[in-house]
Amino acid sequence: MFSELLKIRKTYRNINRITQILNVLVKHGFGQFIEQLNLYGLIPFRKRIKLLTGGVVLDNTVAASLRQVFEELGPSFIKLAQILSSRPDLITERYAQEFEKLQDEVPPFPYESAKEIIETELGRPIEEIFAEIEETPIAAASISQVHRATLKDGSIVVVKVQRPKIKETVETDISIMKMLSSLMLKYIPDTEIFNPLGIISEFSKTIKKELNFFEEAKNIERFSKNFKDGKTIKIPLLYPEFTSERVLVMERIEGIRISDINSIDRAGLDRDEIAAALVNAYFKMILDDGFFHADPHPGNLFVLYDGRIAIVDFGMAGWLTPVVMESIAALLIALVHKDFESLIDQFVELGMITDEMDVDRFRQDFLSDMMELLLPLYDSALAEINFAEYLNTVTHLAIKHKLKVPSSLLLIDKCLLIVDNTVRELAPTFNFITAAAPYTSTLMMKKYGPKRVFDKLERHLSGLADSLIDTPKKLRVLLRRMIAGDFTIKSQIAGIDRLTRDLEKSSNRLSFSIVIASIIMSSSILTLSGTGAKIFDIPAIGTLGFTIAFFLGIWLIISILRSGKL
Known part of the structure; x- marks a missing residue:
C-alpha cells in the first residue's frame, strides 16, 4: 500500500514537471515540437490556442531559443546542455557553441x-x-x-x-x-x-x-x-x-586566479614558468596518467605565491584507455612530420571508421580536406604551431566525415582548447610541441617496445587459436539448425516504421474527414426537415451539427498545415 502511494505521488510530481517543461517550450516557440510528440493535451487550453495559431521559432534562432529553454528549466537541463556542448558530433557545431554560453x-x-x-x-x-x-x-x-x-x-x-x-x-x-x-x-x-x-x-x-x-x-x-x-x-x-x-x-586555496594577469605580474611571478607548469600538467594527465581534470576553466585554476598552480573542483574528470593515449601521441608526431596517412591509420585503430564506409573513398576525401585545412598551419615555424588548434581541426574534420569520435577524445579537444587560450594569455610565445615531446616519446617507446609487441602478438595468436578450435563446432551447430528447419534470417526494411506511421496518420485524417462529412450531411437533412426546436428559423440540432463540423474542420486543416504535408 505504501509503495503504491509513493508511486502515485511520483507520477503526480512528474506530471507537474512535464507540464512545466511543456509550458517553457511553448513560451520559446517550440509548440510544433510538442504537437509532433502528441503532448498538446497536457498544455492549458489558452496556451493550446497559442500553440495552434503561431509561436514557431525561426530556423536561425532555434539554437539560442533552445539554450534559453535549458536555462529556464534549471539544474538538470543546464548540466545536459553543458555536456552536449562538448559533443558537436551529435548536435552540430552551431548548437555546441550556443550551449557553451550557459553559465552554471x-x-x-x-x-x-x-x-x-x-x-x-x-x-x-x-x-x-x-x-x-x-x-x-x-x-x-x-x-x-x-x-x-x-x-x-x-x-x-x-x-x-x-x-x-x-x-x-x-x-x-x-x-x-x-x-x-x-x-x-x-x-x-x-x-x-x-x-x-x-x-x-x-x-x-x-x-x-x-x-x-x-x-x-x-x-x-x-x-x-x-x-x-x-x-x-x-x-x-x-x-x-x-x-x-x-x-x-x-x-x-589562497591564490591568484590564473586569468588575472595583472595580479600575477604584481606578485613578481614568472608567467612563462606558470604556462609551462600548466601545459606539462595536462600532458602528464593525458599522455602519462590516463586520468585528467576535465574542467580547466580559469575559475578552477589558481596561481600560488610560490609559483605553483592549484587545481580545484574535481567533479568532472576523464579516463583514457592506453589505445587513446597512444593515438593522441601519434597525432602529435603526425603533426611534426606532416604524416596525414598515419593519422587515418589511427582513426582505423580507434574504430572510428564504420563498416558501412568506403575506406578508400574516405581516405581520398579526408586527405584532400586535411591538406586544405592543415597545411596553412605550417606557414609558421614548427615551434609556433598551435597543437590545440591542430587537434581541434582534425576532430571537426572527423565529425564532418561522420566518424565515430570517442567522447574522451572530444573532451580532451575541449580541455586543450581552454588550456591553450589560458596559456596564450600568460605566455604568447610558449611552445606546445616542446612540452609534449617527452611524453610522446615515452608512449611511442612503450607502444613499439619489445614487451608490448610480444604481448600483442601473443594475444593475436591466442585469438587465432580459439577461432580455429571453435569454428568447426559453430559450423556443426549451424548445419544442425538448417537441417532441423530452425534457421531464420532477419531483415529490416529501412524506413518501414516511418511509412507505417505516415499511413496511420493519413488513415486517421481520412476517417476524421468522413466523420465531419457525416455530421454535415446529417445536419443538412435535419435542417431541411424543419422539425424540432429552432434558432432563427433553423433547427437547433442542425445548427449545433454545423458548428461542431466547422470547428473540427478548422482543427483538421490546422493539423495538416502544421505537418507541412499538403
Missing part, C-alpha cells in the same frame, strides 16, 4: 538549509566540526554551493554542500527526458541520428557521479597521488572524516 551560476540557498544538510550528513552539530563557518557562500552553482570555514584544529577549509532535494529533482528530470526521447524516436524518426536515448543515458551516468561527492573525493585522492611531488601542481588536501555523499570538506 544560480542564487544561493539559505544557510539554515546548508547547516541542516551538514549536520545530517556528518551526524553531529556543526559547532563540533567547525570553529567558524561563513554563512554567505563564496560560490553557488546548480548542484551545490561553497562556504569558507575553519576546523576545530585551525585548518582553513572550504565546505561544499549539495542543494536541498537536488537529487530528487534530477531523477525526476531524467525520467522525463527518457520519456521525451522515446516519443521523439516514435513520432520524429529523423531524430534517431542524434541517438537521444544514448545522450540521456550518458548524461544520467555523468550527473549521478557528480551528485555523489564520494566520487569527487576519489578524484581528489587520484590527482593527489599522481602529483604527489607537488613541485609545480598543488592538489588541495581532502578531509575524508568530514566528507559524505552530499558534503565535501577540503583545504582552502
